[in-house]
Amino acid sequence: MQNLEELYQLVLQRKDTPKEGSYTDYLFKKGLDKILKKVGEETTEVIVASKNPDKSELVYETADLLYHLMVLLVEQGVPFEEIKIELAKREGLMSKAQDRPEIQDL
């Protein structure tokens, strides 16, 4: 059982201590362009999987995308804590659709 923060920490560990044969290590060695390409590919796969009535593919592709996003955050030196802080700042703020005329017609 692994949550997103634990996955981030594992990816960070791979960056600090490269491991032979590790896919994460392979991505870091290839560099930012490769990581961005993977994030783009996995995003597209999530979109395509969303159209499939069998939601297991969406679950699978979402996990792939989240992993590659963790690799991107580590590569760019963004601590996971910053994502948590950003999400916490939004808590209770963005659900007030009645206060936001621009989204009332959606």
Ligand SMILES: N=c1c2ncn([C@@H]3O[C@H](COP(=O)(O)OP(=O)(O)OP(=O)(O)O)[C@@H](O)[C@H]3O)c2ncn1[C@@H]1O[C@H](COP(=O)(O)O)[C@@H](O)[C@H]1O
């Ligand atoms: N969550 C993941 C995870 N999700 C997806 N992937 C890899 O992402 C790749 C995506 O598959 P693709 O077919 O798109 O890519 P590919 O053809 O294998 O390779 P490229 O296109 O990138 O050249 C696969 O090789 C998967 O194994 C992951 N690799 C690792 N993790 C986690 O990272 C941990 C450390 O992994 P290693 O770094 O490999 O030890 C693992 O224990 C997992 O928890």
